[in-house]
Amino acid sequence: xxxxxxxxxxxxxxxxxxxxxxxxxxxxxxxxxxxxxxxxxxxxxxxxxxxxxxxxxxxxxxxxxxxxxxxxxxxxxxxxxxxxx
Numbered sequence: 001x002x003x004x005x006x007x008x009x010x011x012x013x014x015x016x017x018x019x020x021x022x023x024x025x026x027x028x029x030x031x032x033x034x035x036x037x038x039x040x041x042x043x044x045x046x047x048x049x050x051x052x053x054x055x056x057x058x059x060x061x062x063x064x065x066x067x068x069x070x071x072x073x074x075x076x077x078x079x080x081x082x083x084x085x
Contacts, residue, residue: 002032004071012067023047037066 003015018024046052
């Protein structure tokens with residue numbers, strides 16, 4: 001299970017279970033974000049870094065709103081379920 005958190009500076013931190021080997025973590029990140037938002041997402045910088053900048057179709061407000069909705073749903077999930085990877 002992937003995990004996401006909103007940071008104090010407004011950015012999002014996402015943990016994926018695949019290792020950062022041969023682009024597997026990036027592929028999983030993009031797939032996870034597309035699943036959550038329904039939008040095509042691509043990495044525009046940071047492909048080999050933990051810090052990434054992404055590009056997506058649609059408005060920033062709509063994209064962030066969908067991420068925040070997932071965070072609210074995760075907060076209602078019991079802690080023991082959220083931490084299983």
